[in-house]
Amino acid sequence: xxxxxxxxxxxxxxxxxxxxxxxxxxxxxxxxxxxxxxxxxxxxxxxxxxxxxxxxxxxxxxxxxxxxxxxxxxxxxxxxxxxxxxxxxxxxxxxxxxxxxxxxxxxxxxxxxxxxxxxxxxxxxxxxxxxxxxxxxxxxxxxxxxxxxxxxxxxxxxxxxxxxxxxxxxxxxxxxxxxxxxxxxxxxxxxxxxxxxxxxxxxxxxxxxxxxxxxxxxxxxxxxxxxxxxxxxxxxxxxxxxxxxx
Numbered sequence: 001x002x003x004x005x006x007x008x009x010x011x012x013x014x015x016x017x018x019x020x021x022x023x024x025x026x027x028x029x030x031x032x033x034x035x036x037x038x039x040x041x042x043x044x045x046x047x048x049x050x051x052x053x054x055x056x057x058x059x060x061x062x063x064x065x066x067x068x069x070x071x072x073x074x075x076x077x078x079x080x081x082x083x084x085x086x087x088x089x090x091x092x093x094x095x096x097x098x099x100x101x102x103x104x105x106x107x108x109x110x111x112x113x114x115x116x117x118x119x120x121x122x123x124x125x126x127x128x129x130x131x132x133x134x135x136x137x138x139x140x141x142x143x144x145x146x147x148x149x150x151x152x153x154x155x156x157x158x159x160x161x162x163x164x165x166x167x168x169x170x171x172x173x174x175x176x177x178x179x180x181x182x183x184x185x186x187x188x189x190x191x192x193x194x195x196x197x198x199x200x201x202x203x204x205x206x207x208x209x210x211x212x213x214x215x216x217x218x219x220x221x222x223x224x225x226x227x228x229x230x231x232x233x234x235x236x237x238x239x240x241x242x243x244x245x246x
Contacts, residue, residue: 003030004049004235009042009072010035011056011091014190019221020052020089020182023228029235036068045079045086050235053092055180057194059145060094060104073099076174085173085234087129090143093168093176100170103149109162110202111144111195114209115216116179119166124157129175130167132230137223139166139179140213142191146178173234181224185214 006029008017013035017024021031032048034040037056045051053072063069076099079086088096094104118137124130146164150156158167160178168176180187192199192206199206213220 002239003028004232004239005030005032005047006050006052006235007043007045007048008033008052008054009075009092010054011037011058011066011068013037014187014194015055015057015091016182016187017052017054018182018187019184020224020228023225024052024232027229027232029232036071037066042068042071042075045075045084046082048084049239050231051075051079051084051086053086053088053095054182055090055092055142058091060091060098069095076100080171080174083173083238085231085238086170086175087231088174088176089182090178090180093178094145094147096170096174096176097147097149097151097154097165097168100151100154102147102151102154104145105148107144107146107164111198112141112146112160113192113195113199113204114141115139115212116141116160118179119159119161121157121159123155124167127157127169128234129169129227129230130157132226133223138216138219139177139181139224140183140188140220141179142183142188143178147176173238181220181227183213184217184220185210188213 058066115138155169156165160166166178
């Protein structure tokens with residue numbers, strides 16, 4: 001059987017697929033990276049077995065500042081209509097929410113950073129993607145915006161401690177994660193540098209946050225590599241069903 005082809009939409013050079021990309025390749029996927037921030041045109045979702053939409057420093061409502069965001073929202077909608085499995089990470093998750101009729105706003109409690117407990121809900125254990133993960137887990141967060149209103153039909157699989165959607169199943173084959181399964185301390189370091197002034201003003205020790213993420217490297221890999229394997233299995237099933245690109 002051929003390898004599933006995954007379209008990876010990258011919004012910023014400092015937000016790469018990183019570990020998640022490595023794990024998907026390890027699981028047998030072929031990744032095609034699309035960088036609209038550097039001028040790449042967005043392809044059609046139907047030409048792929050899966051879509052991965054990554055994070056970025058912009059907001060899900062910043063269509064007037066980043067020309068490709070409306071196209072990514074249309075891509076997400078088209079993928080859903082075609083049954084193409086889709087996974088959104090942080091900004092990708094928020095773009096999916098807005099594209100499908102939800103709302104994203106600034107978190108009134110401020111930026112969420114560092115390791116956070118994943119607040120799994122009962123429905124997660126029955127989910128084809130999240131069901132592969134353990135009952136308790138931590139994930140890396142680095143976000144100032146949150147989904148404040150879910151689109152119709154969306155199901156929350158995990159919530160943060162303040163109740164914000166953390167993992168969402170938006171459709172039969174579409175999921176969003178507010179956390180960053182792809183990130184380790186090396187990925188996060190530029191983000192921390194960019195937020196250094198704000199963190200100093202708020203009394204946040206960015207170096208300590210990075211050290212905690214580094215210390216949890218093995219734990220995070222053990223937690224989130226199975227997510228990549230489950231998504232790859234869903235893509236393999238999709239490729240077998242429709243023979244996209246074969």
